[in-house]
Amino acid sequence: MIKVSDLTYVYQQGMPYEKTALDSLSFEIPDGDFTAIIGHTGSGKSTLIQHLNALVRPTSGKIEIDGVDITAPNADLRTVRKNVGLVFQYPEHQLFEETVYKDIAFGPTNMGLSESEIRNRVYEAAGFVGLPLELLEKSPFELSGGQKRRVAIAGVLSMQPKVLILDEPTAGLDPKGRDEILDQLVRLHAENEKMTIIFVSHSMEDVARIAKDILVMNKGRLAMQGSVAEVFAHSSELREMGLNVPQITELTHRLIADGVDIRPDVYTVKFAAELYAELLKEAENV
Protein backbone atom coordinates (compact mmCIF):
# COMPACT_ATOMS: atom_id res chain seq x y z
CA MET A 1 0.00 0.00 0.00
CA ILE A 2 1.14 3.50 -0.77
CA LYS A 3 0.45 5.98 1.99
CA VAL A 4 1.20 9.64 1.41
CA SER A 5 0.80 11.97 4.37
CA ASP A 6 0.93 15.73 4.25
CA LEU A 7 3.31 15.79 1.30
CA THR A 8 4.56 19.24 0.31
CA TYR A 9 7.16 20.06 -2.29
CA VAL A 10 8.58 23.46 -3.17
CA TYR A 11 10.75 23.95 -6.27
CA GLN A 12 13.76 26.25 -5.82
CA GLN A 13 13.02 26.87 -2.20
CA GLY A 14 14.40 30.13 -0.93
CA MET A 15 14.93 31.51 -4.42
CA PRO A 16 12.92 34.31 -5.98
CA TYR A 17 11.31 31.79 -8.37
CA GLU A 18 10.07 29.60 -5.53
CA LYS A 19 7.06 27.49 -6.55
CA THR A 20 4.92 25.23 -4.43
CA ALA A 21 4.25 22.28 -6.71
CA LEU A 22 2.64 20.03 -4.11
CA ASP A 23 0.64 21.39 -1.22
CA SER A 24 -0.01 19.07 1.76
CA LEU A 25 -1.26 16.02 -0.09
CA SER A 26 -2.57 13.03 1.83
CA PHE A 27 -3.96 9.89 0.24
CA GLU A 28 -3.67 6.13 0.13
CA ILE A 29 -3.52 3.77 -2.79
CA PRO A 30 -4.23 0.12 -1.94
CA ASP A 31 -2.28 -2.81 -3.38
CA GLY A 32 -3.42 -4.02 -6.76
CA ASP A 33 -5.19 -0.78 -7.57
CA PHE A 34 -5.37 0.68 -11.05
CA THR A 35 -5.31 4.43 -10.47
CA ALA A 36 -5.30 7.28 -12.93
CA ILE A 37 -3.94 10.68 -11.92
CA ILE A 38 -5.60 13.52 -13.78
CA GLY A 39 -5.15 17.25 -13.47
CA HIS A 40 -4.71 20.40 -15.50
CA THR A 41 -1.23 21.07 -16.87
CA GLY A 42 1.10 22.26 -14.11
CA SER A 43 -1.05 20.79 -11.36
CA GLY A 44 1.88 18.75 -10.00
CA LYS A 45 1.24 15.26 -11.37
CA SER A 46 4.76 14.62 -12.59
CA THR A 47 6.23 16.05 -9.42
CA LEU A 48 4.03 13.79 -7.33
CA ILE A 49 4.96 10.55 -9.07
CA GLN A 50 8.66 11.34 -8.84
CA HIS A 51 8.23 11.37 -5.10
CA LEU A 52 6.80 7.89 -5.11
CA ASN A 53 10.12 6.28 -5.96
CA ALA A 54 12.25 8.75 -4.04
CA LEU A 55 13.75 10.51 -7.06
CA VAL A 56 12.66 13.73 -5.42
CA ARG A 57 12.72 14.26 -1.70
CA PRO A 58 9.74 16.04 -0.21
CA THR A 59 10.11 19.45 1.37
CA SER A 60 7.93 18.10 4.13
CA GLY A 61 5.65 15.15 4.67
CA LYS A 62 6.01 11.41 4.52
CA ILE A 63 5.54 8.61 2.02
CA GLU A 64 5.25 5.01 3.13
CA ILE A 65 5.25 2.06 0.78
CA ASP A 66 4.24 -1.23 2.37
CA GLY A 67 4.95 0.35 5.72
CA VAL A 68 8.47 1.45 4.81
CA ASP A 69 9.14 5.17 5.04
CA ILE A 70 10.90 6.00 1.77
CA THR A 71 11.45 9.61 2.76
CA ALA A 72 13.61 8.70 5.74
CA PRO A 73 17.22 9.88 5.38
CA ASN A 74 18.51 6.31 5.67
CA ALA A 75 15.96 4.78 3.27
CA ASP A 76 17.36 2.11 0.97
CA LEU A 77 16.80 3.86 -2.36
CA ARG A 78 17.89 0.85 -4.39
CA THR A 79 15.10 -1.29 -2.98
CA VAL A 80 12.59 1.52 -3.29
CA ARG A 81 13.39 2.00 -6.98
CA LYS A 82 13.28 -1.72 -7.56
CA ASN A 83 9.84 -1.95 -5.98
CA VAL A 84 8.42 1.14 -7.60
CA GLY A 85 9.06 1.29 -11.34
CA LEU A 86 8.65 4.72 -12.90
CA VAL A 87 8.21 5.25 -16.63
CA PHE A 88 8.79 8.89 -17.48
CA GLN A 89 6.97 10.87 -20.10
CA TYR A 90 8.44 10.18 -23.56
CA PRO A 91 10.53 7.35 -22.09
CA GLU A 92 11.91 6.51 -25.53
CA HIS A 93 14.24 9.48 -25.14
CA GLN A 94 16.23 7.56 -22.55
CA LEU A 95 17.20 4.59 -24.71
CA PHE A 96 20.94 4.37 -25.10
CA GLU A 97 22.15 0.80 -25.58
CA GLU A 98 23.34 -0.83 -28.78
CA THR A 99 20.54 -3.35 -28.82
CA VAL A 100 17.00 -3.47 -27.56
CA TYR A 101 17.91 -6.50 -25.47
CA LYS A 102 20.68 -4.67 -23.64
CA ASP A 103 18.50 -1.67 -23.01
CA ILE A 104 15.76 -3.74 -21.42
CA ALA A 105 18.44 -5.56 -19.43
CA PHE A 106 19.87 -2.32 -18.01
CA GLY A 107 17.62 -2.29 -14.93
CA PRO A 108 18.04 -5.99 -14.00
CA THR A 109 21.80 -5.71 -14.57
CA ASN A 110 21.97 -2.79 -12.15
CA MET A 111 20.11 -4.98 -9.69
CA GLY A 112 22.96 -7.48 -9.91
CA LEU A 113 20.92 -10.42 -11.15
CA SER A 114 22.40 -13.52 -12.77
CA GLU A 115 22.78 -13.75 -16.54
CA SER A 116 20.04 -16.36 -16.90
CA GLU A 117 17.64 -14.47 -14.65
CA ILE A 118 18.22 -11.32 -16.67
CA ARG A 119 17.52 -13.22 -19.87
CA ASN A 120 14.24 -14.56 -18.51
CA ARG A 121 13.14 -11.16 -17.38
CA VAL A 122 13.99 -9.45 -20.66
CA TYR A 123 11.99 -12.00 -22.64
CA GLU A 124 9.11 -11.78 -20.23
CA ALA A 125 9.04 -7.97 -20.28
CA ALA A 126 9.31 -7.88 -24.06
CA GLY A 127 6.40 -10.31 -24.22
CA PHE A 128 4.30 -8.18 -21.89
CA VAL A 129 4.58 -5.10 -24.06
CA GLY A 130 4.06 -7.11 -27.24
CA LEU A 131 7.50 -6.59 -28.66
CA PRO A 132 8.34 -9.12 -31.40
CA LEU A 133 11.38 -11.12 -30.28
CA GLU A 134 13.27 -10.54 -33.51
CA LEU A 135 13.51 -6.84 -32.57
CA LEU A 136 15.58 -7.64 -29.49
CA GLU A 137 18.86 -7.70 -31.41
CA LYS A 138 18.12 -4.51 -33.32
CA SER A 139 19.35 -1.07 -32.34
CA PRO A 140 16.63 0.79 -30.42
CA PHE A 141 17.21 3.77 -32.69
CA GLU A 142 15.97 1.85 -35.74
CA LEU A 143 12.52 1.30 -34.26
CA SER A 144 9.36 3.30 -34.76
CA GLY A 145 8.16 5.71 -32.08
CA GLY A 146 5.57 3.30 -30.71
CA GLN A 147 8.04 0.42 -30.64
CA LYS A 148 10.62 2.57 -28.84
CA ARG A 149 8.04 3.49 -26.23
CA ARG A 150 7.38 -0.21 -25.62
CA VAL A 151 11.07 -0.95 -25.27
CA ALA A 152 11.29 1.79 -22.66
CA ILE A 153 8.31 0.45 -20.74
CA ALA A 154 9.77 -3.06 -20.92
CA GLY A 155 13.00 -1.61 -19.50
CA VAL A 156 11.10 -0.78 -16.31
CA LEU A 157 8.92 -3.89 -16.29
CA SER A 158 12.02 -6.09 -16.42
CA MET A 159 12.81 -4.95 -12.89
CA GLN A 160 9.51 -6.58 -11.88
CA PRO A 161 8.29 -3.70 -9.74
CA LYS A 162 5.41 -4.12 -7.33
CA VAL A 163 4.13 -0.70 -8.30
CA LEU A 164 4.28 0.51 -11.88
CA ILE A 165 3.89 4.23 -12.48
CA LEU A 166 3.65 5.74 -15.95
CA ASP A 167 3.66 9.45 -16.82
CA GLU A 168 1.39 10.01 -19.83
CA PRO A 169 2.23 6.65 -21.41
CA THR A 170 0.24 7.36 -24.55
CA ALA A 171 1.39 10.93 -25.23
CA GLY A 172 2.26 11.49 -28.85
CA LEU A 173 1.13 8.07 -30.11
CA ASP A 174 -1.34 7.45 -32.92
CA PRO A 175 -4.73 5.91 -32.01
CA LYS A 176 -3.53 2.40 -32.77
CA GLY A 177 -0.36 2.76 -30.75
CA ARG A 178 -2.35 4.28 -27.92
CA ASP A 179 -4.89 1.45 -27.89
CA GLU A 180 -2.12 -1.13 -27.87
CA ILE A 181 -0.34 0.42 -24.90
CA LEU A 182 -3.61 0.76 -22.97
CA ASP A 183 -4.59 -2.84 -23.73
CA GLN A 184 -1.21 -4.05 -22.57
CA LEU A 185 -1.60 -2.17 -19.30
CA VAL A 186 -4.97 -3.82 -18.79
CA ARG A 187 -3.51 -7.25 -19.55
CA LEU A 188 -0.58 -6.58 -17.25
CA HIS A 189 -2.94 -5.71 -14.44
CA ALA A 190 -5.11 -8.75 -15.10
CA GLU A 191 -2.13 -11.10 -15.05
CA ASN A 192 -0.48 -9.58 -11.94
CA GLU A 193 -3.27 -9.10 -9.48
CA LYS A 194 -1.00 -7.70 -6.83
CA MET A 195 0.71 -5.16 -9.08
CA THR A 196 -0.42 -1.59 -8.47
CA ILE A 197 -0.55 0.47 -11.63
CA ILE A 198 -0.69 4.24 -11.51
CA PHE A 199 -0.73 6.34 -14.66
CA VAL A 200 -0.99 10.01 -15.49
CA SER A 201 -3.29 10.88 -18.34
CA HIS A 202 -4.88 13.86 -20.03
CA SER A 203 -7.41 11.71 -21.84
CA MET A 204 -10.61 11.16 -19.90
CA GLU A 205 -11.55 8.48 -22.42
CA ASP A 206 -8.40 6.49 -21.62
CA VAL A 207 -9.01 6.92 -17.92
CA ALA A 208 -12.62 5.77 -18.16
CA ARG A 209 -11.59 2.83 -20.28
CA ILE A 210 -8.87 1.28 -18.13
CA ALA A 211 -8.68 2.81 -14.65
CA LYS A 212 -10.51 1.70 -11.54
CA ASP A 213 -9.87 4.77 -9.42
CA ILE A 214 -9.01 8.37 -10.10
CA LEU A 215 -6.94 10.89 -8.22
CA VAL A 216 -7.60 14.48 -9.25
CA MET A 217 -4.89 17.10 -8.79
CA ASN A 218 -5.60 20.80 -8.88
CA LYS A 219 -2.93 23.48 -8.38
CA GLY A 220 -0.75 21.21 -6.26
CA ARG A 221 -3.60 20.01 -4.10
CA LEU A 222 -5.57 16.80 -4.07
CA ALA A 223 -8.98 17.82 -5.36
CA MET A 224 -10.77 14.46 -5.44
CA GLN A 225 -10.12 10.79 -5.04
CA GLY A 226 -12.53 7.99 -5.78
CA SER A 227 -13.73 5.42 -8.24
CA VAL A 228 -14.16 6.39 -11.88
CA ALA A 229 -17.92 6.67 -11.38
CA GLU A 230 -17.59 8.78 -8.25
CA VAL A 231 -15.16 11.26 -9.79
CA PHE A 232 -16.87 11.62 -13.16
CA ALA A 233 -20.15 12.30 -11.40
CA HIS A 234 -18.70 15.71 -10.48
CA SER A 235 -18.56 17.04 -14.02
CA SER A 236 -19.03 20.70 -13.16
CA GLU A 237 -16.24 20.69 -10.57
CA LEU A 238 -13.95 18.95 -13.02
CA ARG A 239 -14.71 21.55 -15.64
CA GLU A 240 -13.81 24.32 -13.22
CA MET A 241 -10.38 22.74 -12.83
CA GLY A 242 -9.81 22.77 -16.58
CA LEU A 243 -10.68 19.08 -16.85
CA ASN A 244 -13.62 17.28 -18.28
CA VAL A 245 -15.61 14.06 -18.28
CA PRO A 246 -15.42 11.64 -21.21
CA GLN A 247 -17.25 12.94 -24.27
CA ILE A 248 -19.69 10.07 -24.18
CA THR A 249 -20.62 11.00 -20.60
CA GLU A 250 -21.17 14.58 -21.66
CA LEU A 251 -23.34 13.47 -24.57
CA THR A 252 -25.40 11.27 -22.26
CA HIS A 253 -25.87 14.11 -19.78
CA ARG A 254 -27.07 16.41 -22.55
CA LEU A 255 -29.55 13.78 -23.66
CA ILE A 256 -30.82 13.56 -20.11
CA ALA A 257 -31.17 17.34 -20.04
CA ASP A 258 -33.25 17.06 -23.22
CA GLY A 259 -35.60 14.65 -21.47
CA VAL A 260 -34.29 11.30 -22.66
CA ASP A 261 -34.67 8.64 -19.99
CA ILE A 262 -31.22 7.11 -19.62
CA ARG A 263 -28.87 6.42 -16.71
CA PRO A 264 -26.20 9.08 -16.12
CA ASP A 265 -23.22 6.90 -15.13
CA VAL A 266 -22.02 6.17 -18.66
CA TYR A 267 -18.26 6.49 -19.12
CA THR A 268 -17.20 4.26 -21.98
CA VAL A 269 -18.36 4.20 -25.55
CA LYS A 270 -18.80 0.44 -25.34
CA PHE A 271 -21.26 0.65 -22.47
CA ALA A 272 -23.04 3.61 -24.05
CA ALA A 273 -23.49 1.71 -27.30
CA GLU A 274 -25.34 -1.05 -25.48
CA LEU A 275 -27.58 1.41 -23.65
CA TYR A 276 -28.34 3.45 -26.74
CA ALA A 277 -29.12 0.32 -28.74
CA GLU A 278 -31.62 -0.75 -26.10
CA LEU A 279 -33.12 2.71 -26.10
CA LEU A 280 -33.54 2.68 -29.87
CA LYS A 281 -35.14 -0.76 -29.78
CA GLU A 282 -37.67 0.46 -27.21
CA ALA A 283 -38.41 3.50 -29.33
CA GLU A 284 -39.09 1.31 -32.35
CA ASN A 285 -41.44 -0.91 -30.39
CA VAL A 286 -43.55 1.98 -29.27
Next chain:
Amino acid sequence: MFKDITIGQYVEGNSFIHKMDARVKILLSLFYIIILFLISSPVAYAVFTAFTLFLVYLSKVPPKFILRGLKPMMYILVFTAVLNLFMTQGSTVLWVCPFWSTLKITKEGLTTAVLMILRLVYLVIGTSVLTLTTSPLMLTDGIEKILKPFEIIKVPSHEIAMMMTIAIRFIPTLSEETEKIMKAQMARGADFESGNVLKRAKAMIPLLVPLFISAFRRADDLAVAMDSRCYHGGKNRTRMKQMKMTVRDLWATLFMVGFAAAVIFIQKLM
Protein backbone atom coordinates in the same frame (compact mmCIF):
# COMPACT_ATOMS: atom_id res chain seq x y z
CA MET B 1 23.70 19.13 -9.46
CA PHE B 2 23.49 20.54 -12.98
CA LYS B 3 21.04 23.17 -11.88
CA ASP B 4 23.83 25.29 -10.47
CA ILE B 5 25.57 25.94 -13.76
CA THR B 6 25.18 29.54 -14.76
CA ILE B 7 26.84 31.15 -17.70
CA GLY B 8 26.38 34.77 -18.40
CA GLN B 9 25.79 35.48 -14.72
CA TYR B 10 24.16 38.77 -15.62
CA VAL B 11 22.93 40.69 -12.60
CA GLU B 12 20.27 43.15 -13.51
CA GLY B 13 20.96 46.68 -12.46
CA ASN B 14 20.79 50.32 -13.29
CA SER B 15 24.32 51.50 -12.67
CA PHE B 16 26.51 53.70 -14.85
CA ILE B 17 28.28 50.60 -16.18
CA HIS B 18 25.02 48.73 -16.78
CA LYS B 19 23.81 51.56 -18.94
CA MET B 20 26.93 51.77 -21.07
CA ASP B 21 26.92 50.58 -24.67
CA ALA B 22 27.94 46.93 -24.91
CA ARG B 23 30.45 47.58 -27.70
CA VAL B 24 32.22 50.26 -25.70
CA LYS B 25 32.23 48.02 -22.64
CA ILE B 26 33.79 45.13 -24.52
CA LEU B 27 36.49 47.29 -26.09
CA LEU B 28 37.28 49.05 -22.83
CA SER B 29 37.52 45.68 -21.08
CA LEU B 30 40.07 44.61 -23.66
CA PHE B 31 41.88 47.87 -23.07
CA TYR B 32 41.81 47.21 -19.33
CA ILE B 33 43.45 43.81 -19.87
CA ILE B 34 46.13 45.27 -22.12
CA ILE B 35 47.07 47.86 -19.51
CA LEU B 36 47.11 45.12 -16.89
CA PHE B 37 49.76 43.29 -18.86
CA LEU B 38 51.83 46.40 -19.57
CA ILE B 39 52.46 47.36 -15.97
CA SER B 40 54.77 45.69 -13.49
CA SER B 41 55.86 48.24 -10.89
CA PRO B 42 54.25 48.08 -7.44
CA VAL B 43 53.10 51.70 -7.53
CA ALA B 44 51.41 51.22 -10.89
CA TYR B 45 49.71 48.15 -9.44
CA ALA B 46 48.52 50.15 -6.48
CA VAL B 47 46.89 52.68 -8.79
CA PHE B 48 45.44 49.85 -10.85
CA THR B 49 43.99 48.25 -7.72
CA ALA B 50 42.30 51.49 -6.78
CA PHE B 51 40.87 51.76 -10.28
CA THR B 52 39.54 48.19 -10.20
CA LEU B 53 37.86 48.75 -6.85
CA PHE B 54 36.33 51.90 -8.25
CA LEU B 55 34.95 49.92 -11.20
CA VAL B 56 33.38 47.36 -8.89
CA TYR B 57 31.88 50.14 -6.83
CA LEU B 58 30.54 51.85 -9.95
CA SER B 59 28.92 48.65 -11.23
CA LYS B 60 26.86 48.31 -8.00
CA VAL B 61 27.19 44.54 -8.31
CA PRO B 62 27.35 42.85 -4.89
CA PRO B 63 31.02 41.91 -4.31
CA LYS B 64 29.90 38.38 -3.46
CA PHE B 65 29.11 37.75 -7.13
CA ILE B 66 32.58 38.87 -8.12
CA LEU B 67 34.22 36.70 -5.48
CA ARG B 68 32.21 33.75 -6.74
CA GLY B 69 33.94 34.14 -10.09
CA LEU B 70 37.31 33.85 -8.35
CA LYS B 71 36.54 30.61 -6.55
CA PRO B 72 37.14 28.21 -9.45
CA MET B 73 40.47 30.01 -10.04
CA MET B 74 41.80 29.03 -6.62
CA TYR B 75 43.99 26.14 -7.80
CA ILE B 76 45.45 28.03 -10.73
CA LEU B 77 46.28 30.93 -8.42
CA VAL B 78 48.03 28.75 -5.87
CA PHE B 79 49.88 26.83 -8.57
CA THR B 80 51.08 30.01 -10.28
CA ALA B 81 52.17 31.53 -7.00
CA VAL B 82 54.17 28.49 -5.91
CA LEU B 83 55.79 28.10 -9.30
CA ASN B 84 56.86 31.73 -9.48
CA LEU B 85 57.92 31.84 -5.87
CA PHE B 86 60.46 29.05 -6.19
CA MET B 87 61.45 29.14 -9.84
CA THR B 88 62.40 32.79 -10.23
CA GLN B 89 66.14 33.39 -10.20
CA GLY B 90 67.34 36.45 -8.32
CA SER B 91 70.14 38.00 -6.37
CA THR B 92 68.56 38.73 -2.98
CA VAL B 93 67.92 35.39 -1.33
CA LEU B 94 65.30 35.51 1.40
CA TRP B 95 65.07 31.85 2.38
CA VAL B 96 66.86 28.61 1.49
CA CYS B 97 65.44 25.19 2.07
CA PRO B 98 67.58 23.56 4.78
CA PHE B 99 67.40 20.12 3.13
CA TRP B 100 67.76 21.00 -0.53
CA SER B 101 69.63 24.18 -1.31
CA THR B 102 68.37 24.56 -4.89
CA LEU B 103 64.98 25.34 -3.41
CA LYS B 104 65.06 28.96 -2.39
CA ILE B 105 62.94 32.06 -2.32
CA THR B 106 64.37 35.25 -3.71
CA LYS B 107 63.07 38.77 -3.42
CA GLU B 108 62.45 38.78 -7.18
CA GLY B 109 60.56 35.52 -6.87
CA LEU B 110 58.31 36.93 -4.18
CA THR B 111 57.55 40.06 -6.21
CA THR B 112 56.74 38.09 -9.37
CA ALA B 113 54.52 35.69 -7.45
CA VAL B 114 52.52 38.51 -5.92
CA LEU B 115 52.27 40.39 -9.21
CA MET B 116 51.19 37.25 -11.09
CA ILE B 117 48.42 36.59 -8.59
CA LEU B 118 47.22 40.16 -8.78
CA ARG B 119 47.31 40.01 -12.57
CA LEU B 120 45.13 36.89 -12.67
CA VAL B 121 42.75 38.19 -10.04
CA TYR B 122 42.27 41.51 -11.84
CA LEU B 123 41.83 39.67 -15.11
CA VAL B 124 38.92 37.78 -13.63
CA ILE B 125 37.47 40.82 -11.88
CA GLY B 126 37.70 42.94 -15.01
CA THR B 127 35.93 40.39 -17.19
CA SER B 128 33.40 39.67 -14.43
CA VAL B 129 32.42 43.31 -14.28
CA LEU B 130 31.73 43.08 -18.02
CA THR B 131 29.69 39.86 -17.92
CA LEU B 132 27.87 40.78 -14.72
CA THR B 133 26.61 44.07 -16.10
CA THR B 134 25.86 43.05 -19.68
CA SER B 135 23.10 40.62 -20.61
CA PRO B 136 24.30 37.71 -22.76
CA LEU B 137 22.21 38.98 -25.66
CA MET B 138 23.76 42.43 -25.51
CA LEU B 139 27.16 40.85 -25.23
CA THR B 140 26.78 38.80 -28.39
CA ASP B 141 25.21 41.74 -30.18
CA GLY B 142 28.17 43.85 -29.17
CA ILE B 143 30.62 41.24 -30.39
CA GLU B 144 28.79 41.04 -33.69
CA LYS B 145 29.04 44.79 -34.17
CA ILE B 146 32.69 44.85 -33.24
CA LEU B 147 33.49 42.05 -35.67
CA LYS B 148 31.50 43.70 -38.47
CA PRO B 149 34.48 45.59 -40.01
CA PHE B 150 36.36 42.30 -40.25
CA GLU B 151 33.79 40.96 -42.69
CA ILE B 152 36.09 42.38 -45.36
CA ILE B 153 38.50 39.60 -44.50
CA LYS B 154 35.60 37.09 -44.45
CA VAL B 155 35.00 36.89 -40.70
CA PRO B 156 31.37 35.66 -40.38
CA SER B 157 30.49 38.12 -37.62
CA HIS B 158 26.74 37.55 -37.63
CA GLU B 159 27.09 33.77 -37.68
CA ILE B 160 29.56 33.81 -34.78
CA ALA B 161 27.21 35.95 -32.73
CA MET B 162 24.19 33.81 -33.64
CA MET B 163 26.01 30.67 -32.60
CA MET B 164 26.91 32.19 -29.27
CA THR B 165 23.33 33.33 -28.71
CA ILE B 166 21.96 29.89 -29.48
CA ALA B 167 24.51 28.19 -27.25
CA ILE B 168 23.61 30.45 -24.34
CA ARG B 169 19.92 29.98 -25.03
CA PHE B 170 20.20 26.21 -24.83
CA ILE B 171 22.18 25.89 -21.61
CA PRO B 172 19.10 25.83 -19.36
CA THR B 173 17.24 23.54 -21.75
CA LEU B 174 20.04 21.03 -21.86
CA SER B 175 20.61 21.10 -18.13
CA GLU B 176 16.91 20.43 -17.62
CA GLU B 177 17.13 17.57 -20.09
CA THR B 178 20.19 16.19 -18.31
CA GLU B 179 18.36 16.16 -15.04
CA LYS B 180 15.38 14.40 -16.57
CA ILE B 181 17.46 11.67 -18.20
CA MET B 182 19.48 11.21 -15.03
CA LYS B 183 16.32 10.69 -13.04
CA ALA B 184 14.97 8.27 -15.60
CA GLN B 185 18.12 6.16 -15.50
CA MET B 186 18.25 6.36 -11.72
CA ALA B 187 14.73 4.94 -11.74
CA ARG B 188 16.27 1.96 -13.53
CA GLY B 189 18.91 1.58 -10.85
CA ALA B 190 21.71 3.59 -12.44
CA ASP B 191 24.20 4.96 -9.94
CA PHE B 192 26.01 8.16 -10.85
CA GLU B 193 27.56 8.87 -7.52
CA SER B 194 29.59 5.97 -6.20
CA GLY B 195 32.52 3.96 -7.45
CA ASN B 196 35.97 4.87 -8.74
CA VAL B 197 36.75 7.19 -11.64
CA LEU B 198 36.51 4.44 -14.25
CA LYS B 199 33.19 3.18 -12.96
CA ARG B 200 31.80 6.67 -12.82
CA ALA B 201 32.92 7.43 -16.35
CA LYS B 202 31.17 4.28 -17.52
CA ALA B 203 28.05 5.24 -15.58
CA MET B 204 27.88 8.41 -17.68
CA ILE B 205 27.15 6.52 -20.91
CA PRO B 206 23.43 6.03 -20.17
CA LEU B 207 23.28 9.77 -19.61
CA LEU B 208 25.44 11.05 -22.45
CA VAL B 209 24.05 8.98 -25.32
CA PRO B 210 20.44 10.15 -24.88
CA LEU B 211 21.65 13.67 -24.17
CA PHE B 212 23.59 13.89 -27.43
CA ILE B 213 20.73 12.43 -29.39
CA SER B 214 18.36 14.95 -27.91
CA ALA B 215 20.79 17.80 -28.55
CA PHE B 216 21.04 16.83 -32.21
CA ARG B 217 17.29 16.50 -32.46
CA ARG B 218 16.86 19.94 -30.96
CA ALA B 219 19.44 21.41 -33.30
CA ASP B 220 17.58 19.89 -36.21
CA ASP B 221 14.24 21.22 -35.01
CA LEU B 222 15.69 24.66 -34.48
CA ALA B 223 17.23 24.70 -37.96
CA VAL B 224 13.88 23.79 -39.50
CA ALA B 225 12.07 26.39 -37.41
CA MET B 226 14.55 29.09 -38.45
CA ASP B 227 14.35 28.04 -42.09
CA SER B 228 10.59 28.10 -42.10
CA ARG B 229 10.67 31.65 -40.79
CA CYS B 230 12.96 32.62 -43.63
CA TYR B 231 16.12 33.13 -41.63
CA HIS B 232 18.91 33.65 -44.11
CA GLY B 233 21.84 35.01 -42.19
CA GLY B 234 22.73 38.51 -41.17
CA LYS B 235 22.26 40.38 -44.41
CA ASN B 236 19.68 43.18 -44.27
CA ARG B 237 18.58 42.06 -40.84
CA THR B 238 17.27 44.78 -38.57
CA ARG B 239 17.19 44.58 -34.80
CA MET B 240 14.61 45.15 -32.17
CA LYS B 241 17.07 46.78 -29.80
CA GLN B 242 19.32 49.32 -31.46
CA MET B 243 22.60 50.03 -29.76
CA LYS B 244 23.22 53.66 -29.06
CA MET B 245 26.34 55.34 -27.85
CA THR B 246 25.72 58.23 -25.52
CA VAL B 247 27.74 60.88 -23.77
CA ARG B 248 28.14 58.35 -20.98
CA ASP B 249 30.24 56.15 -23.24
CA LEU B 250 32.34 59.08 -24.32
CA TRP B 251 33.07 59.95 -20.71
CA ALA B 252 33.90 56.37 -19.88
CA THR B 253 36.32 56.14 -22.79
CA LEU B 254 38.00 59.43 -21.96
CA PHE B 255 38.32 58.38 -18.34
CA MET B 256 39.80 55.03 -19.32
CA VAL B 257 42.33 56.64 -21.70
CA GLY B 258 43.29 59.17 -19.04
CA PHE B 259 43.74 56.41 -16.52
CA ALA B 260 45.83 54.35 -18.95
CA ALA B 261 48.10 57.31 -19.66
CA ALA B 262 48.54 57.95 -15.95
CA VAL B 263 49.35 54.35 -15.09
CA ILE B 264 51.82 53.95 -17.93
CA PHE B 265 53.47 57.24 -16.98
CA ILE B 266 53.86 56.02 -13.41
CA GLN B 267 55.22 52.72 -14.69
CA LYS B 268 57.86 54.51 -16.83
CA LEU B 269 58.76 56.87 -13.99
CA MET B 270 59.31 54.31 -11.24
